[in-house]
Amino acid sequence: MELFDSESKKIVSDPLNVNNPISLQVLGICSALAVTIRLDQAIIMTFAVIFVLCSSNVVISLLRDYIPNRVRIVIMLSVIASLVSFVDEVLQAYMYNMSKQLSVFVGLIVTNCIIMGRAEAFAIKHGPSKAFLDGLGNGLGYGMIIIVVSFFRELFGSGTLTLPDGGAGYVLFQMPDWLYAAGYENIGLLVLSPGAFFILGFVIWMQREMVGLEEEE
Amino acid sequence: MHSNRYTLIFVFIVTIVLGTILSFTKENLRESQENNLKADVNKTILRSLGFSEKQGSSWSNEDVEKIFSSNVVGLCVDPQGNIIDNIVLEEIDIEKNIEQLPVYLRVVDGEFQGIALPVAGKGLWSTVFGYIALEPDLNTVLGIQFYKHGETPGLGGEVEKKWFTNNFVGKKIRNDNDEIIGVEVLKGKVDNSKKDSIHQVDGISGATVTSKGVTIFLKDDLKRYEAYLNKVKDNGII
Numbered sequence: 001m002e003l004f005d006s007e008s009k010k011i012v013s014d015p016l017n018v019n020n021p022i023s024l025q026v027l028g029i030c031s032a033l034a035v036t037i038r039l040d041q042a043i044i045m046t047f048a049v050i051f052v053l054c055s056s057n058v059v060i061s062l063l064r065d066y067i068p069n070r071v072r073i074v075i076m077l078s079v080i081a082s083l084v085s086f087v088d089e090v091l092q093a094y095m096y097n098m099s100k101q102l103s104v105f106v107g108l109i110v111t112n113c114i115i116m117g118r119a120e121a122f123a124i125k126h127g128p129s130k131a132f133l134d135g136l137g138n139g140l141g142y143g144m145i146i147i148v149v150s151f152f153r154e155l156f157g158s159g160t161l162t163l164p165d166g167g168a169g170y171v172l173f174q175m176p177d178w179l180y181a182a183g184y185e186n187i188g189l190l191v192l193s194p195g196a197f198f199i200l201g202f203v204i205w206m207q208r209e210m211v212g213l214e215e216e217e
Numbered sequence: 218m219h220s221n222r223y224t225l226i227f228v229f230i231v232t233i234v235l236g237t238i239l240s241f242t243k244e245n246l247r248e249s250q251e252n253n254l255k256a257d258v259n260k261t262i263l264r265s266l267g268f269s270e271k272q273g274s275s276w277s278n279e280d281v282e283k284i285f286s287s288n289v290v291g292l293c294v295d296p297q298g299n300i301i302d303n304i305v306l307e308e309i310d311i312e313k314n315i316e317q318l319p320v321y322l323r324v325v326d327g328e329f330q331g332i333a334l335p336v337a338g339k340g341l342w343s344t345v346f347g348y349i350a351l352e353p354d355l356n357t358v359l360g361i362q363f364y365k366h367g368e369t370p371g372l373g374g375e376v377e378k379k380w381f382t383n384n385f386v387g388k389k390i391r392n393d394n395d396e397i398i399g400v401e402v403l404k405g406k407v408d409n410s411k412k413d414s415i416h417q418v419d420g421i422s423g424a425t426v427t428s429k430g431v432t433i434f435l436k437d438d439l440k441r442y443e444a445y446l447n448k449v450k451d452n453g454i455i
Contacts (some may be wrong), residue, residue: 037371037372038371041371066227067227068219068223068224068227068228069219070219070224071224071227071228074228075227075228075231078231078232078235079231079235082235082238082239085239086238086239086242089239089242089243089246089250090242090246092246092250092253093246093249093250093253094249096253096257100257104367158371188422188423191371191372191422191423192372192423
């Protein structure tokens with residue numbers, strides 16, 4: 001089957017490790033900092049980004065022979081912004097609680113450099129099915145990192161782990177009281193943006209170490 | 218390289234197509250969005266008045282409407298505490314309109330069980346909207362709920378979370394002289410050994426400005442209702 005030839009597989013799996021959008025390309029950092037305070041937000045954000053990324057890649061790829069080169073960035077931005085507005089409207093109408101929870105972050109998907117980056121670097125040069133796989137791979141690569149970061153931020157910053165349930169979130173884990181009684185304290189810094197930088201730095205370090213990437217001099 | 222003419226026409230078409238799709242989407246979804254919004258406000262009022270969903274289930278918009286219409290009476294008062302008739306409560310601008318003040322009474326089988334008042338004010342980035350409900354003694358907080366804000370999720374956005382709102386329950390809004398002083402959101406934790414702790418709740422770490430904002434608008438908004446609250450206290454609900 002065409003979908004699973006080695007090249008397509010590579011398109012999906014590369015962004016998960018050797019070419020991860022966050023830890024290797026260092027794209028999409030802004031939103032990775034913002035939505036990683038809680039695990040459930042990171043998970044919902046992952047789905048929203050995967051949807052927008054796949055659809056924008058497919059649309060751009062379909063239009064790639066017609067888009068005038070001089071205005072391609074503007075066209076990409078319009079397509080992405082329209083898709084994001086569409087997601088936002090649908091969430092407000094059918095998943096009101098979830099849309100309330102994500103609030104401004106849905107709108108902020110527009111400014112996620114990964115989406116623009118993939119449109120410009122990949123979708124505009126490849127066919128729709130490959131563009132779709134590229135979107136999927138990068139969306140998963142993005143999700144993987146922000147879920148790891150949010151796991152540590154929520155666990156050590158707020159002392160809980162929350163899963164999305166359409167409402168206020170399902171609390172999966174809570175630091176036991178005896179731990180607090182023994183003098184344990186949540187690390188408030190992790191809830192703030194600098195905390196995200198520290199954890200993200202560690203994740204990027206770990207992943208680059210695993211992949212064996214050397215910065216060029 | 219495409220010609221200028223082609224470029225212009227292409228951009229024009231893309232704009233029209235995307236614009237049409239979006240406005241079509243919006244137009245089709247408007248009704249259910251507005252229903253969601255209205256149900257959300259009513260749900261907030263119900264929750265502040267102590268109604269809660271059964272464990273593991275959540276209210277549909279119809280459930281909210283049903284519970285609301287059979288247990289809650291809405292009316293409008295002026296700052297002197299007189300009731301104003303013939304006003305559509307939903308249309309009152311809670312943040313700016315200080316002449317028309319909506320009030321929601323929890324009346325079950327003729328018995329007055331609580332009163333919910335809208336509160337709104339500036340947090341850090343946005344106006345925070347919510348409802349505070351008082352018990353029939355018009356001093357003890359029955360519940361508080363926030364339903365709309367643009368504060369940073371995880372920081373100021375925590376105002377809508379249970380751990381924060383639960384802390385208000387049972388707190389007193391009046392001091393020993395019966396003056397309304399509201400409930401103060403502290404920076405840090407409440408020291409329960411202090412006498413003032415009955416008027417204080419734990420703050421949100423990392424959200425000092427939002428916490429301060431809540432303290433200020435709770436006091437200001439409750440004071441607006443002072444005349445009406447005192448009337449109800451003396452004469453009961455009319």
